[in-house]
Structure formats: C-alpha cells, structure tokens
Amino acid sequence: MKNQNRNTRGLRAGGYSIALSAVVIAAVVVLNLLVGKLPSSITKPETSSVKLYDFAEQTRAVAEGVDEDVTIYVWAEKASADPTIDEFLNRYAALNSRISVKYVDPALNPTFMEKYTEEEPSANSLIVESGKRFRLVDTGQIYTYSYDEQTLYYYYMSYGTMPSPDVFDAENAVTNAVDYVTTDVLPTVYALSGHGEIALGSNLSKRIDAENIAVETLSLLTAETVPEDCDLLLIASPQQDITAEELEKILAYLENGGDVLLYTGYVNAASENLAKLCEAYGLRAETGIVFEQASNAYGTPYSLIAEIDSHAITEPLISAKSNVIVPIAHGIQTIDAYRSTLTVTPLLSTSDGAYLKNPETMESVEKEDGDKAGPFMLAAVASETVGDKTGNFLWVASDVFFEDSSALYGNTDFIMNLFGYTCEKESAVTVRSVNLAIEPLVISDSASKLWSVVATIVVPAAAVLAGFGIWWKRRKR
Template identity: 30%
Template sequence: MTRKLKKGGYTAILSVIVIAAVVLLNLIVGRLPEKVRQWDMSSSQIYTLGGTTQDLLRSLDRDVTIYVVADPDSVDKRITSFVKRYEDLSDCIKVVTVDSVLHPDEVKKLKAQDNTLLVSCDSTGRTESIALADIIKMDEMSYYYYGQSKETEFDGEGQLTGAISHVINDAEKTVYFTEGHGEAALGATASDMLKKSNLTVNTVNLLTGGSIPKDCQLLLMNAPASDLANDEKKMISDYLDGGGRVMILAGYSEKDRPNLNALMNDYGLNLENGLAADTKKFYQNNPYYIFPTIQAGSEVTNGIDGKSAALVLQSAALTQKEGLPEGVEVTPFMETSDGGMVVTADKQTQGTYILGAVSEKTLSSGTARLTVFSTPSLIDEGLNTSFTNLTNLTLFMNAVTTNFDDVSNVSIPSKSLEVTYNTVTHGGMWGILFIFVIPVVTLAAGLVIWLKRRRL
C-alpha cells in the first residue's frame, strides 16, 4: 500500500467518524426537550410558560392530546415550538401532527378544521379547536391602509391553557350580564378572558325577562348608569338569599341609585355620593387616577405580586357600615391610601375608602356572596390596552372565579409582538454624558493620536 493511499484511507475513516458523530449528536439533540433545544430569547418571552400554566400541567390527571392540524410546512415555527413545551412539562400531554394535505381523511375523522390546534381529552369526550390565526394576531387595519402585514400579539399560552382547562373539566358555568340600566359594554379583552376560564357569558334584562335565569351562577352588573327598579331589586335580593352570587362594578353616576345602594347596604356596604380621589397614590398629577392599595389575605388578591400595580379612574367610593347586618362579613381587598377623599360639588371628605370588597352572608342553606368594585374602569379596554402591566384584569378574573369552587382563573393575556425600542425619556445627566461628553472625548483622543503619529 502506497503512502498516498494510506493517507487517503485515514482521511476517509476520519470523515466517516466525524459524519457519524454529527448524526449521533443530532439524534441526541432531537430527543432533548424543546425548552433545552431552544432558549426563549424573544423580547416578550412568548415561549415562557407562566405559573398558571405550570400549575395546571402539574395537576393534570387526565390525558390530553394536542393535534396540530395543518400542512407542516405552512405552520409558523413559533407555534410548533411553543406547543411542544406543553408536552415537555407533563406526561399527560401528547402532541400529534396531522398533515391536512397528505391525510385529509384523518382530519375528517377527527372532525377538525384545517390550520387549527385541536385539543382533545378522551376521558371527558370534550374537544376545543383553536385557529392558528388566533394565536399570532395581525393588525388588519395596517394591511387595509398600508398593504403591510403587521403582527401584534402572540396568544399561544392564553388560548392553549384555556383550551386544556376546558376539555378536562366537566363543569360548565354561566355568567349573566344585566341590561337595561345603561350598563357599559364588556370589552373584548375581558370577554376573551372569561371565555378562557370556560365561562359562558349571556345577557339578561331583568325587567322584561321577569326573573333571573335558573342557570345563572353569577349575575354581573357593569357600570349601571340608572337605578334598579323595585322589582329588580327584589329579584336580586331573593337570588342572593337563595345562596346566589352577584358582582357589581358600580362606578360613579350623577343619578341617584337608592335601590342599588340599598342592595349593598343589606350586605354591609355603602356607596358614597361623590368621586373618589387619592392625594398620595395617584398617576400623573391627577388624584382621580388612583393606584389602589391591594390588601393581602383575600381570595381576590391571591397570586398578585405586591410590587405590581392596579389603576382605577374616575371611581366611586365605598364605606363599610358600622353595624353589619346579622351573618354578614365584609372583606375589603382594594382601598385608597389614608390620603383618600370623596369629592362632591361642595365638599371634600378625607379618609380611607374601599374600592373593592367581598361581602358574604351566612344562610341556613349556604352562603350568599356579593362582590363590589367601585369602578368599571378596572376592565376598561383602552386602559388595559395602554397599560399591559397592570393587575386590573387579574383582580377582575380572580373576583369572578372565586365565586365557583371548581373554576380557576386560567385567563392569560396575550403577549405583544410589537417592536420595543430602548428609549430614555428623561435623560438628564445621562443624556449630557452620551450626547456631548463621550463624543467630545472620543474626538479629542482621536485628534491627539493623529497628531502624535503625524510627527513621527
């Protein structure tokens, strides 16, 4: 064997070893969990699963299959990578890809739609379908006006966690929103969060309907501008006396609402006449834009970080009656600071005022529960869209779901895909340093070096 042939043989053997090592490494890496193979480097942490999802997956005791029904080549890689993270966190989760192009019969057998995630639980027989377009949301107006496709939100965790919670639970709960008193419309975000927690939302006009529907498990009034009729007040009182659940987002109104206030008085709360303000904890020099004090120890505030903030605007104020009715216990969970006040046209009354409270009444047959927020701005669509880091919606959803023993708050808001820029709003000395000092020093040093080299 010549030396040249021997050298070529060593090279060939070495090449085979390297190729085999690369193939083996790829096989090993391919079997690693998705969270290990792909780190979440996105600015809004779209691949990171929050505590609510992790708690749900850890407690799973029923098998759930997530079918990715689409042409695999057309599915956004962010979605497939995200879905696999659920499989990594629970042995009860299985992800199956169904190629809708090659296997249309299998799609038909599953009764699925193309370009969807189908979440299925065999033990309950329930399924939930999620359109891929509902996960990565687009700005339709941008395309309409400018002809450009612009991504706005990634709602993978909210949609998928809500769907899993829905298919594993047998219980269905119905929430009725009242109409006929100038109530504010429920925003898209709040409606979406109620749906994610598997709550069916309907509306009811008590005056024309004549009664509270029998399947109503929570009656909710959102910013009634006018008062309850006498018949309506009696209906709600009777519903509560039968162990019912009622939530009121009262809000400030220039109209007198004696029946509404009388309903609250029966449960130890009084709606003050005037606007709430806070001279110590407010936003942008406006004492009517209040950062409320969140009280620990309430079911409504469970899981809320003490460093996070809620914001309420143009709020009414509540106080607790000195002599509580028999069997009634009031638990405030949101208040002004001691710099709070109620402002009317002719006076200002200082004190600490309640902005949110739960009142429970012990009955012979169970417990009645009345939850009152003093402001509907808590779920205002514009406010929560502008300030995505507020805990407003979490407080609202906690208040809703704590009315049910077998419903948890699994409502997770979508994450922004908007491009964020590092901007110094008030530079001060830092602005002077980076705009003037550093450039001048750099130019001076360069000039000195240039002069020295020129003399050599």
C-alpha cells in the same frame, strides 16, 4: 521476517483503529438518539428575556391533570409551521403523555377543518380536541394586540397596515382550550338585563369566552328566581334602578350561596334599590368622583393608581407586581354597622391623600375646602357563610374600568380574577399572556417632573461642573 511482523503489527493497529472508530461512531449515534428523546426544555434552554415557554403553575396543573387523550391539531405543514408556536407546543405536550400534537397539511387535507368550522382558519391555527368536545384556537388568539379596536383602526387608517402583534397568548389560549375540552361542567355567568346595563368591552368579552365561561342574559322582571346553574350574577352598571321585587330575588340568591359582581359609575351608584343591595352587604357609595394627588395618579388626577389589598383575588397581581389603574371612580365605604356574619374586605383602595369632588359643582381638579378626604375603597368583596354555603358580593366603583379603553397593565387580569374566583375556575386566575414588547414603566406625574429636572438640569449641570474642574486643574499645572 521482520517486515512480516512489522506488517502484522500495522494490520493489528489499523484493525484496532477501525474498531475504535466504529465504537465511537456507534456511541455518537446512540447519544444523538438519546438526546433526541429528551424534552426540548432540556435540549433547547430558553434564553429569551420574555420567557415565552416559562409555564405558569396553573398551566402545569391543568396540563399535568389531564387524564384523557387530548390532540392538538396544527393547521400547517410541519416544515412551514410557525417556529415559536411549534416550540411552544413541543414543550406543552412534554408536560403530559396524554397530550399529543399533530400537523395537518392544508394542501394534502383541504377539507379537514370543515367539521370544526365553516370559515377558513388562519395558518397555524389549532384544534384542541378530546372525546368530549373541541375548541378552535385561531392564530389571532395566539398572537394578539394590547391595543383596543379603535386604536388599531386609527393605526390602519394612518399607515395602511396593521402593527405587529405585541402579545404572545399561546399559553393562555391553549391551556384554556385544554381545560374546556376536558372539563365536565362549564361555569355560567348570567348578566342582568332590562335596566340599560352597559355591555362589557368586546375584548374583555372575548377573554371571558376564552376562559371557558359562558355568559347568558337574565331578566328578573320575568324570571321567578336566579337560575340554579348561575355561578355569578353580573350587574353591569344599570342606568335605571332595579325594582324592589328584583332586589328580593338577588338577596335570596346571595343568601343561598350565590355570587354577585356589581360595577357602577358615579352617576348611578346611589340608585335607591341598588343602594339597598349594597347596604345589605355592609357597603355604600360615596357620591362624586375620586381624585388623587399627582404621586398616585396616572396622567390625570381621576385616573387612579390603586393600592392593591391582600385577598385571594388579588394575590396573583401582588406577586407579579402589577399596576391597576382605575379611571373615573366613585368611592366605596362601609356602613356604620353591619351584621357580624359579614366579612368585608377591600380589594383596591386609594391613598390617604385622595379626595372626592362633585363633578357638577367643582371649579378645579385640585383639592378644595369642602372636598371629602380619603382613603376610599375602589373595589371590595363582602362574604357571608350561611350553613355550608358562602355568598360573595363584589363591587367595583367604576364602569369605565370594564371598557376596552381601560384594558392596560393589570386591569384585565384583575377583572378575570374576579370571574375566576366566583366561578371557581382557578385556571382563570393565573394563566397569563407574554408581552413581546417591553412594557413601559408607570411613572406618576410628580416622579415624571422630578426626573425631567434631573435629566434636563442636574445631569447637564454636573457635566459642566466636572468639565470646569478638569479645565481648572490643568490650568494650574
């Protein structure tokens, strides 16, 4: 009887153990299912110092504001997709349930891309599509280079291969693609032509296109007026002066609430009718090239580390503590008197120690007697409200600044902010790339010399003195 009771208790204990194990296993399965439903931002916290998935406020605003179905097709088999892009898209889609991600296996669906492009896209390329339109985002737009095309060419010729991409631009590319496919009306920039204008750098042109801004050419020699759909009139360093008739048309456009972006070099800044345009908005050019003292120059005294002034255009740069380097610039000043309805605001400026030199007569890059002293504006905006319309005249005092060779640090961001501000595309102002490489510290010439002395003289001398002190102390024992 005792053995039977003992066996019964054993069976009960075994039954309890089995039941408890079943409950625990079921709980684990349910927990795993629940955790699997959580967004990857919670289940896979980012530990990378470069913050690949730390979305900008503007990215969240664009994604969360989508009110129609948007599908992101990935040209890759799910199992072999790029893990960084895969994780990025998972987190991006989690921002809005109307955004979905689908993988298209090229081996199973070889003709899928034919309705989107005539060329064979790279693996992991994306198609972002809504009911309105679509945009192809090639892998080369996601992983990009901070180098210009000439540098890449020399690298390839020297080493026989391309360097690894050093910029992860998925947030910028995808956000602008989503913005493009969901926007009802796209902004248009008209570039003035007929005066030997200097074209934008190719990389900058690609960036403008990626921001969903269309660029058309415009000849005011034949057109009666600036088109009504013009969000920004671009005057890109004309090598010949504009005519008096063109000047009248541009002024009429500004007075009607239009926006103009002008950039000039030190040679063409003083053209007669161009000067009249600038003076109509309270500004004039300083003839010559601006130089800086070593503490405010980047490498050479005519590559200026600009002081960034406060304005809606520059606030993202100030917040990010970005540097803007302006090469080979002439100065900008306000005229002695302008109408009270104008508001003139500097965007980029030199230090008080800057000075102006005539490149045709100067004998030294150092400051000499007769050189005009700064400070000077390097970029400015003049705004005027007439009725319910506000016109903006923006001027940048360097045409080299818009070349691909100058696309470093905050320069491209500043230019895109100019376009974004005038085209009223806020997403063009703050959605930025992630540098995969560590960006070098900008050190002025004077600081470089100081730290060279510290590294080569002060530190070794301190080590020698410390060693001598220890030796002397031991010798006294």
